[in-house]
Amino acid sequence: MGRGRVKITDIAKELGVSASTVSRALSNGGRISEETRKKVIELANKWGYKPNPFAISLLKKQSKTIGLILPEFTHHYFTKVLNGVNQVVNNEGYHLFIVTHEGSFEKEQNATTMLNSMHVDGIIASYARGTTDFEHYLDLLEDDVPVVFLDRSCEDLDTSYVITDDFPGCIESIDYFVKSGNTKIIHISGPHNLSTSFMRMTGYKEGLKKNGLSINEKYILNSEDDEWRNRFKTLVLSGEVEAVHCFNDYVAFDAIQVLRQLDKRVPEDISVIGFADEPVATYMSPQLSTVFQPAEEMGRRAAEILIWHIRNPDSDQLYCEQLPTNLILRESTRQIRKKENLKSVVKVLKSTG
Amino acid sequence: MGRGRVKITDIAKELGVSASTVSRALSNGGRISEETRKKVIELANKWGYKPNPFAISLLKKQSKTIGLILPEFTHHYFTKVLNGVNQVVNNEGYHLFIVTHEGSFEKEQNATTMLNSMHVDGIIASYARGTTDFEHYLDLLEDDVPVVFLDRSCEDLDTSYVITDDFPGCIESIDYFVKSGNTKIIHISGPHNLSTSFMRMTGYKEGLKKNGLSINEKYILNSEDDEWRNRFKTLVLSGEVEAVHCFNDYVAFDAIQVLRQLDKRVPEDISVIGFADEPVATYMSPQLSTVFQPAEEMGRRAAEILIWHIRNPDSDQLYCEQLPTNLILRESTRQIRKKENLKSVVKVLKSTG
C-alpha cells in the first residue's frame, strides 16, 4: 500500500463517484446522502486513507505547524519551556518545528527565514543574547506571521511576549538577606548584553535602595569577566561580604566553590541566593536558595497566546505577560522566620488598534 | 508583499517568459540562455522569491523532514541526544519534527502514525519503556519510511539502531572498585521493566564474577522499592558495604545522601559510582565518578544512519552500532593508580540482502 498511498481519487474511482463527493463525505461539509457518506467513510477506514498534508497546506496556506526558536537544548530552563510549549501545541493539533541558534545572531536570522519559508503558522522566539537588530522579526510580521517573544521581550516591536518579572524576585532576595541580618550584599552579574542580566542587577540595586542600603559599584562583579573570582576572593577576605546575590544558579555554584576554597561556610559565614531554580540548585550542597521561574508555565502561555494570534489574524491585540517568580529557601541562606508571601502578578494588556 | 507571496508565475509574467523557464533558471537544471537566467535570478532576488515547500513536497513526495520520537525533554540525556541529532540533521538540510511519548505506549503509537501522515522522510525513535508491541514500526517500514532506533533496540525488526553498550562500562566500574580495594560491592538497580536497568545489573554481576567475587541477591537493591533506603542503611551499618554501584547518577545521589545521614564519608569509607554522567554528577559534592554515555554522538550517528537510509532506499543494509562508554573518575571513588584504558568499540554490521 506504501505510505498511505491511497488518495481521494482512489476511493472515488472504487465507489464510482467523484473526488469532490468523497471529500465532502470525509469533511462532512456540504450536503451529501447519508448512504454515500457511509460507504465512503467505510472504505476510507478500510484502506487507511490519510489526507496528504502537503496538498492541504498548499491549498489552505497554513501548515498547522509552529516554529520555536530557542537558544539551545542543553540548558534545563529551555528544556522546561519547550516542554510547556509542546503540551499546548500538541493539544491544539499543531506540530512543532524547533530550531536553536546557540547564541549566534546569524543562526537566529537563518532560523526566522527558514521557518518563514517553511510556512509555519506562527513563531515563538527566545532570541540570542546579543541580538539588537530585529529586522528579521519585522519581516515575519510583515508577512503576517505572528511572533510571540519568550523570556526576552522587544519593546520596539508590536508583538506579544511572555517574560518572568525578575524584578520582584531580586527584591525579595535582598529583602530576605536583610531580614536575616546580612547587609553587606554583593552581586555577581551575567552577560552584560543580556536583558535578564540587566534586570536582575537593577533588581539588586532597587532591593538595596528599598532597604536603605547604599549601592557600591565595587560590589558588583561580572561573571563574564575572567578576573571575577579573584576580585570576589579579595572582597571576601577583606570581610566585606555577608551575602552574595547571583545572576543565576550556575554562577552561585561557582561562587560557593570559591567560598569553599577560602574555607568560608555557607550559610553560616556567607549566604548565597541564586536565580532560576535549575537542577543544580537541589543537587549541590548546601542546596541552593534561589528564585523559581515558571519555565513550563511560560512555555504554555506563549503557545496559548500564539495560537490565539493565529486564530485571530485580524486583531491588533497584544498580550504582554510577566509571570511571577518565587523565592525558594534551601540551605544556602540563614533561616530567620516564616517567609511572607510576596507573590506578585502583573498582567499588562496593551492594544495598538 | 505578504509571506513571500511572490511565486514563480509572478516572475514569469513580469519577464514575459513561462513558469517553467523561471523554474529552470532558478534550479539551474536544463539548458537556458545565460541572459534569461540572469534576468530571472535578479528579479527573484529583488522580489525575495522563496519556493513554496508544500508544492515541492507534493510533487517530489518527500518532505526533507525527519521525525524524532523521544521519551521526554526534561531528562538531560535525551536533551543531549536531541542536540546531536539536530546538528547533523541541520547540516544535511533536513528539518526536525520532535514528538515525546512520556513513556506512554499509546502516545508512542500516535506519534508514529502522526509522523507518517506528515510524510516525514524517516524516523529516529527512542521508544517507551514498556513497549513490547512493534506493530506501528512495522507499518512505517511497510510504508518505506526508514526507522533508526536509538538507545533502545528491537531485534525483532530489521532496522538499524544505535545503542550504548552498558555492559563494559559496568564491568569497568566493578574492576575499578576491586582494584582500589573494595570488594564488598552492592548494586542499586533501576526500574525493572527498563532494558538498561537489566543490562546494568547484569554487568554488575558479570563484573563480580570476572573478579572472582560471589553474587549475593541480598546485595542488590531496587531503587523503585520504597524500602530500599532502609535496607541500604541496614547493610551499611552492618559493615557489609565498601562500594555502591548505581543504576544511574540520580540513584547515586540519593545513596550518598543516605550515607551522609549515617555519617559515612565518601569515598574514604564507601566508594560510589553512578551511570550516565548527568549534570548532577559534577554539581554534587563529592563530585560523582560515573560512566559517561556518548549521548550526543549517539544522536549524531543515528541521524547519519537515517539519512543514509533515506538516500539509499533500495539497500537492505543495516547499521547496528554499539557506542563505547567511558568511566570518569571524580571524587566519589578512592584513587588508586593510573587508570588503564578500557575503551571498547563494537561495531556490528548485519546485512539481510
Next chain:
DNA sequence: CTTATTAAATGTATGTTTTACATTTATTCC
C-alpha cells in the same frame, strides 16, 4: 537550398485536496 542537428524557449501534465459553481436527478405543487 534542403535536411539534419542543436539549442533555446514554451507548453502541458502531474502531484493531492478543497471549493465555488454547474449540472443532474428526484420530489412537490399548481
Next chain:
DNA sequence: GGAATAAATGTAAAACATACATTTAATAAG
C-alpha cells in the same frame, strides 16, 4: 404535464513547482 424546489453529485479551478514533451529558431552538414 410543466414549473419550481431541493438534494445530490460532478466539473473545473486553484494552490505552486517541476518533469517531460513539444515547438520554434538557429546553425551545420550534405
